[in-house]
Amino acid sequence: MQQLLTTALGGLTLGAVYAAFALALCLIWRSTRIVNFAQAPMAMITTYIALVIIDAGHSYWTGFAAALIGGLLLGAVVERVVVRPVEGKAEINAVILTLGLFILIHAVAGIVFGSRYRSFPAPFGVRGLTVGDTSIALTGFGVFTVVAVVVVMGLLVLLFRYTEVGLRMRAAAFNQEVARILGVKVGRMLTLGWALAALVGSLSGLLIAGGSLVHPAYMDSVVVYGFVAAVLGGLDSPVGSVIGGMLLGLSLSAVSGYLGSELVPLAALVILMAVLLLRPGGLFSHHAERRV
């Protein structure tokens, strides 16, 4: 019972982070039909920015905000400078491009920040909360993680549903030609979409790092889990990504708790293959069929 509770609560927190990362991948996929594998190192490098600021004596929240803003800028720059030229061309080119970015950002982090493990602070306790007499596996930082992800998702829903910019962005993602005819500056919307996605990615990077260790490769497996979560949800649907992230977090937490943590990536692979072979449109797809 205790084990089950621990697994479920751990899965919930992990799931929130995967959901955020999957959402970042999904936002970019919707607007530009690119899976941004470079999301992982981008989130890694913004977390390092936060770490440098915090180590320099500033508060956690200054570093937190700087990382999010850094993510926003990085996403915009990457889209405008590197990705724009391959948009709408053969998909293999875009994939290779994001992988090139992946290697480059990795290496730059290694050169600038070094490859050793560094501990990253957490703003809230990382020890289990106590309810009555028993201590449960939910930490203060875990609560913060879930709340932060929910808040960001709420803000995104507000943005896309109720603002003019959100409407323009949806139009640009839905049909570029028509949106352009209707006066939407599609290029600008795509840049904004990448920037927002990178911001959400940075958030997940910060949440994973909190109270733990960071090094240049610490996000590498997260990009796999984020991708699996996004595919679970259909890769096209933000809501699906979030639900996929939660499901994946719970399943992987169960695998880690009952079978061994070294098998977690294998479990992710098995889940991914199962989804792609059985329901390629994701668990919540409305389309009868889609080419995968």
Added chain:
Amino acid sequence: MPTTTETAEKAHAAEPRGGLRRRWGNSVLPRHLTLAALGLLAVTVVLETTGSFANSQLASMAYLGIAAGGLTVLTGLNGQLSLGHGAFMAVGAYTTALFLDGDNPLPLPGVLAAATLVTLLVGAAVGVAAARLHGPYIAGATLALAVAVPGVVLHFDRLGGEQGLGVRMPETPAWVLDAAYFVTGSELNPTKYVAYIGWAALVVTYVLLANLMRGRVGRTWRAVRDDEVAAEIAGVHLGRARVLAFVVSTACAGLAGAVMAMAVRITAPSGFSLTLSLTLLSAVVLGGLGSLTGALIGSALLTFLPHLVTGVGVDAGLTDVRAAELAPAVYGLTMIVVILVAPAGITGTVRNLWRRRRGAA
């Protein structure tokens, strides 16, 4: 817009039909065999005239070249992107380590064949699943594979955990030593022996791949890559063509892993990280997708560039560890630049320039 591979392909198709081809006739096999013999000769000369360090570097170039050759066939000819070739190399390397572990190990060609075969079977299993996927999905699935394999290795105690397995190279057979002494007039040390094995494996692999690419199978692969519907109408079985390309490619990775195990003398999970898979991809992109020459150039860069660049970094005042990251930075940057500026890679771009100059003259 033409894809990376199409551009390279067009350049290739438009190759002048006279010259070489007329002299060689249309028969592909003799041409490839002659090139292979010349290649082996060149390798012998280079290995005999260079020192032990260069020999070990050339051995690593050989296994990177074998893996890159397999990857360029898969990505360039068939349009499937694999980020999991490092994982397949791990399968080959661990198989080799296990086969060489006993008291009476198989002779080396048998071990190489076994490693290739085991990887081929794993590749077939993955390929059957991957054949139904497209672009980013297959990239994501093979990425998951690359991340999963080190964990699987850790799960089985027999595979040595983080420390990995030591690889026991058997004694060099006496007849090989005699033959080497007879031909070159110098003693054959173990490093050089492994380098010879690696390059022999590379030449055999490349001859086989080159023949596949030029023949019916290669045509089928290209057809599937360029237009699935048209290929299917023409009677190509899409799934079968994709699985075959994947299996051939992973077999190469397995062989590469086997040579790597012998050259490095240890197989550990850290040797088969995601970075290995990604740098292999950068090698084939840089050289030019779909070109074996490109794969060879790419693997040469992977082998010799780090040494050079790290030296520059250390001179510029970086610590050794940080300077070691300069080489991947160069790979990543060149990958981006190649895709943006010269999608045909080195071989394709040189070919295009050559044609333009001939056209102008």
